Amino acid sequence: MTLISPPLELLPNTSPLIGDRRPTDSSAGMHKHRYAATGQVTSQVPMAGKPEMDAAVAAARAAQPSWAAMPVTERRRLLMRLADLIEADADRLTNLGTIDNGTPQQIVQSAPSLTAELFRYNAGWTDRIEGSVIPTWPGDALDYAVEKPFGVVAIIIPWNGPLIACGMTGAPALAAGNTVVIKPPELAPYSALRIGELALEAGIPPGVLNVVPAGPVGGDALVRNPGVDKIHFTGSGATARIVLSAALETLTPVGLELGGKSANIVFEDTDISTALPTMMSGIIALSGQGCINGTRLLVQDRIYDEVVEAAGRFITQVPIGDPYDGSTAIGPVVNDTACQRILGMITRATEDGARVISGGERLNGDYADGYFVAPTILADVPSDSYIAQNEVFGPVLSILRFSDETEAVKIANDTEFGLAAYIQTNDLKRAHRVADRLDVGNVWINGFNGIPVSAPFGGNKHSGHGRLGGKWGIREFTRPRNIWVSL
Structure with missing residues (x-):
């Protein structure tokens, strides 16, 4: 029996997406991605190093103020448009999911619709992120708290479900007004790169969603970059310890979704x-x-x-x-x-x-x-x-x-x-x-x-901390600002 060859003509551009640029140089070399069912090389994927990650963070930082200031109805419209494009591109994304990591078509075919739903659901939160009026004592004053985006969020996604991971983490981060740099792993870069292309097609401004495949060198450069305001990492506990250690240099907060033994x-x-x-x-x-x-x-x-x-x-x-x-x-x-x-x-x-x-x-x-x-x-x-x-x-x-x-x-x-x-x-x-x-x-x-x-999703103990999904996922990517006004 001969195994069916994957449709490699559906692969996206493998160069990193930084703003609206696709640089072809790679400071951390090339990775031979292999199709898990046959071991055959599917393409040579440029691996980002520090120069590419620095450029991606700079692009995200430049785009963030206008993205956060955009009328929430417009931000919602753009994220809804991205959801529509993901759904329309379901066949290609399903194929990319199989090429990424060998997931059977029967299993991965549900991933595009779930990812689209994650973007739609979180888009609906853009005008529902509310603050609170705080009782004050002593004296006459008005005290209120508002939820603000962190700024630039670095999102490190896993290889076992990269498309859904883009939705679970990227969608709430963007809905809350953050810009993001997504680092897909070298083992499964294609689905995330395609999401980046669809984001530009949806009209999301360049720099709001950057996708930069990388291995350990690029990942380390990303989490150490002082221009990153929050990190969200999904993966193993061993790698999480490395991420946390690197983030100590800049005291960058880190959300973790790690392993399980359920x-x-x-x-x-x-x-x-x-x-x-x-x-x-x-x-x-x-x-x-x-x-x-x-x-x-x-x-x-x-x-x-x-x-x-x-x-x-x-x-x-x-x-x-x-x-x-x-x-x-x-x-x-x-x-x-x-x-x-x-x-x-x-x-x-x-x-x-x-x-x-x-x-x-x-x-x-x-x-x-x-x-x-x-x-x-x-x-x-x-x-x-x-x-x-x-x-x-x-x-x-x-x-x-x-x-x-x-x-x-x-x-x-x-x-x-x-x-x-x-x-x-x-x-x-x-x-x-x-x-x-x-x-x-x-x-x-x-x-x-x-x-x-x-619903909230996340773990206790060594399975991580923080939650994705629902209102908890939005809160993962916002922080309160308290404002006190003397009356």
């Missing part, structure tokens, strides 16, 4: 056949490369063996393979390094006592040149083992046993992460009790239907 708690009263798709979503969605994926399946004693058996049967029915095959649900992981890391963690898990129910190897044959790891189910995983405590970011599901509600909560909370959790039960009282005791930012009960654009 528990999916299955109580004995669960209808297994109904809940199984949600139980297995952690191994399927984005080939397991999602921060909110429920990668720890905690199952109560009485139904433990039944769930393990059902999970093993279920995964054999899930199509894995060519991202351009419309039936494929699980595609490759992002690169060869990821393959080696994931397989190493599986080996270590077996050494720690875990039992392999399915998978555990790299796919060969037609898929040998790509980065495919067979979806892997591990049973009898000790709760203190390395794989139960650390993010795999690959198609690996760890199944753990618990006896009662108290133990389930203890195991679920016993990691350094606190992003998300899932609960499967027909006992509504139990569902509310357990949800209240989980130290996470997001809980889903008896299902998962995505992240509503109007």
Whole structure:
């Protein structure tokens, strides 16, 4: 079988978008981007260094005063226009999403509409950002607080969902009156670059939205730039520490959306056949490369063996393979390094006592040149083992046993992460009790239907701080100014 070749003619201009300029020089060299399903090079992507990042920040700073002063109705109109163009460009953006990181077409095809909705929703906040009148004491005075944009926001997005990340972070930042410099990673630069092109086409002034692909050199230059007023980083905890350390030089505030090791708690009263798709979503969605994926399946004693058996049967029915095959649900992981890391963690898990129910190897044959790891189910995983405590970011599901509600909560909370959790039960009282005791930012009960654009999203502990989505996402990119007037 020959894998379908990606339509590389749809690739955008790979040069950085700085204002309305596309400089072709690259101070940090070129990156050979590879298509994850075949390993083939898709293009040479210029990597920004300090000169390009400095120019992007300067362009954003020059554009920010007029963008913030623009009538809110006009700012809303332009962001709505961008949403329309994203929706109209859905086919191309879907293809770019697959070329970026190998996400199957079946999965990534929903990303453009969600991204458009994120821009529309946040555009609606432009005339709803309100202040407060503050009671004063002593004396006659008027005291009020108004919400103001930070100014220039540096946004570092992840490779696993770059298009949606542009909407989750870029849309509220722009709606609040900030200008932005988006740094997509070298592993997945295309979707974000296309968003930058569509922004100019929508009439958003040059410099308001800059898109500059870069690796560590350019990223470091961006977060150290004194012209940046706020940083928002989505990615791993290890890189977050580097970002925070660099931001210390200028005391720039940093918002963080980091990793997870989300528990999916299955109580004995669960209808297994109904809940199984949600139980297995952690191994399927984005080939397991999602921060909110429920990668720890905690199952109560009485139904433990039944769930393990059902999970093993279920995964054999899930199509894995060519991202351009419309039936494929699980595609490759992002690169060869990821393959080696994931397989190493599986080996270590077996050494720690875990039992392999399915998978555990790299796919060969037609898929040998790509980065495919067979979806892997591990049973009898000790709760203190390395794989139960650390993010795999690959198609690996760890199944753990618990006896009662108290133990389930203890195991679920016993990691350094606190992003998300899932609960499967027909006992509504139990569902509310357990949800209240989980130290996470997001809980889903008896299902998962995505992240509503109007709801807060973010984590506790080492999963980050700050929130995106809804009014909380707008507040992430504004700060209050208090004004006192003597009467």
